[in-house]
Amino acid sequence: MADPTTESPQPEAAPDAAQSIALHSIEFRSDHGLLKDCKGESGWRNAGDPCPRPEWTSKVAAPVSISMGRSLVIRVGLESRGGASSAGPTSIRAVGPAGLTFESRSLAPGGGPLDLVSSRKLARRIQKFTLNLSWSAGGGAPVSPSRTSNLVYVTMGRPQTDKQHIWQEDGVTLKRMDRAVSWIEPLNTLDPHEIVNGLLARFPIYTLQPSPRVPRQYHHPTYLNSEGGAWAMTDYVQETGECQAIVRLVRGMLRQLGIPGRTRMIVVWGDPNVDGGRRTLSADLEQRPWAGLDVTRTVGDRVWRAALVDGPVEEGRTYPASHTRLPDGTLSPGLNRYEAALEFSHGGRTRYYAGGAGVFDSVEPILGVFWGLIWFSSAPNDGYRVEKIVTIYRR
Known part of the structure; x- marks a missing residue:
């Protein structure tokens, strides 16, 4: 029989479960907080739900946009x-690319929200990169998951969005941000004028002729539509567009990435009733939406209209519609009301970037992108007959 005065043997206490840290979410506090349509459901339109916050969870890894530097x-x-019976880890660390690390040595018992700041600042360059972070904790405690990943778009400054209720190209979406960075990052410059010049170089010419290769909802070549305006041009670069559409797209990209500088969209034209068409006239197109050449006269029983022509013509000859492909492969001369240019000022310097027509230091020479100023009358099939050459700008 057992001695009743002797204590029964007790089972040994089970060892503590291993210490670990569960990572539930990451919110990017330095994010601009402007990205929309991460699901890609809105095309080029400035629409869609804001991208998820927090930007990382076990179910979501959303992109972010942050200013350089x-x-x-x-x-x-x-x-x-x-x-439970021993102290938990008091530090946590994440190691990312290009020397970006995050660390805290004041991890509270039980965890909770914790703000971390990168050990170094983002490089001063426009770029897109994947922020892969490897997580670890003090004392060898595992972190689950041990790796997280988010796509980061680095802009020059905070995107400008104050005109998004007026301009189709304004407003930040993931698709627009991605396209703007993919076009500007390879330029490898932070000089705003060089950026503008690099973007204009993608469109060395403009066109007045609609292309069947561009979906009709985009209204090529004007790109005056409610589907994101001129952003769709980036999908159909070879088809180019009107000069004003090129200018609107470039301005939209500059604003998307917060590139500093003052912009105006101006139009330049000549008028046969003003110094015989030799004087350069200009206006801010958004202050005067109907600015440009709009002059008619009646001669006999025919109505003549004035136009700026971008190629040589002969009086009395009839031409097919503007920029029609001719049998020899050339294009028929195009009739224009104006040339649109982006007036861009930064660093004490103002230049004029004409859509598909060159770069100028002042307004006056822009008129020279045209061959001349003419009077014309309508001909069948949208063609035109040159009635009189008013003046020639270049020979």
Whole structure:
């Protein structure tokens, strides 16, 4: 029989469960917070739901946009698990690309939200990169998951959105941000004038002729539509567009990436009733939407209209519609009301970037992108007959 005065043997206490940290969320506090349509459901339109916040969870890894030269600031949602009878890990660390690291040595018991700041600032360059972070904790405690990943778009400054209710090209979406960075990053410059010049170089010419290769909803070549305006041009670069559409697209890209500088969209033209067409006239197109050449006269029983022509013509000859492909492969001369240019000022310098027609230091020479100023009358099939050459700008 057992001695009743002797204690029964007790089972040994189970060892503590291993210490670990569960990573629940990452919110990018330094993000602009402007990206929309991460699901890609709105095409080029300035529409769609804001991209998810927090930007990383076990189910979501959303892209972010951040200005260059800034530190990355993240808020981490985490939880310490196990090891109730012993102290949990007091530090956590994440190592990313290009020397970007995050670290805290003041991890509270049980975890909770924790703000971390990157050890270095983002490089001063426009770029897109994947922020892969490898996580670890003090004392060898595992972090789950041990790796997270987010796509980061680095802009020159905060995107400008104050005209998004007026201009189709204004407003930040993932598709627009991605296209703007993919076009500007390879230019490898932070000089705003060089950026503008590099973007204009993609459209060395403009066109007045609609292309069947561009979907009708985009209204090529004007790109005056409610589907994102001129952004669709980036899908149909070879088809180019009107000069004003090129200018609107470039301005939209500059604003998308917060590139500094003052912009105006101006139009330039000559008028046969003003110094015989030799004087350069100009206006801000958004202040005067109907600016440009709009002059008619009646001669006998025919109505003559004035136009700026971009190629040589002969009086009395009839031509097919503007920019029609001719049998020899050339294009028929195009009739224009104006040439649109982006007036861009930065660093004490103002230049005029004409859509598909060159770069100028002042307004006056822009008139020279045209061959001349003419009077014309209508001909069958949208053609025109040159009635009189008023003046020639270039020979």
